Amino acid sequence: MRLFLVLLMLGAAAPAAAQPKDDTAERCAEAAARYQELYGRDHRAEGVKTVLMYKYRFCPADVTIKAGERLRYVNVDKRTSHSVWLKAAGQAESERVFHEGVIEVDTRLPAGEHEVLCGPHWETDKMVGKITVEK
């Protein structure tokens, strides 16, 4: 009887443990607002392609560039450091930068898709992005 009750409770608890909501869009909207606040500009209107790093996300996660084009990642998180690591492309991890830290990526890459990891957060928080290099 006791076992039955435990099973019943586990069954009741299961729906509550459903898929966590993907709130990337909300986090990225916050990141854009923080950049605007810090620099007085929209990061999408910068002359250099700019990806924000905020709350364990790259914003936007996916970028498309031409080989050799300038691409920078800016940390707009107050207390968390992030890095950019094109591990599969054979690059070393960048330094881990804090608030307002900027990482310029070496984009002399072969055409195709390249996975981008944040060193401290790709495994624990799935902070992963992608760079697509056009032909």
Ligand SMILES: [Cu+2]
């Ligand atoms: Cu990170």
